[in-house]
Amino acid sequence: MWLDKVNTWLKRHGFLAWLLDFSVLMLFAMIMGILVFQIPFLPTYSKSNYVFPLFINILVLLYYAYGSILRENSAKRSTSLKDLVNPLLYINPMVLLLHYFGVRSRRHRPLLPLPTLDHRYVWFPIATYIIFFLIAAVITIASKGSKKK
DSSP, X not given: OHHHHXXXXXXXXXXXXXXXXXXXXXXXXXXXXXXHHHSOSSGGGGSHHXXXXXXXXXXXXXXXXXXXXXXXXXXXXXXXXXXXXXXXXXXXXXXXXXXXXXXXXXXXXXXXXXXXXXXXXXXXXXXXXXXXXXXXXXXXXXXHHHHHO
């Protein structure tokens, strides 16, 4: 298959493979940034503190799909739904903790802690973390149950 030849060539040219992967990640981040931050849900949700979980979850899904479908050799390629949502089981609890306590640098705080956000809208980031985690957990449990049968 032509994709295996391209991946073999990219393995021999590591810098070009890194450049391609980084370019795809930046492209996905820009597309997600435009979709999430420029399309108005409600005026309050256009702030990054509220839609950050949606941004990070969809970005991880897109990039992991790219990596597992296009960058793996056909012998190792895993395109099952369980394998695509598996990173969400690990990322959501960690990012929820970071978002709960906030992330700051020396000069400013780019991600405010969840308790300091407006109490009328704080449900959106929390619900996003929980929904993506639960979807990944249900798919993982369902796929393990179907393999036992």
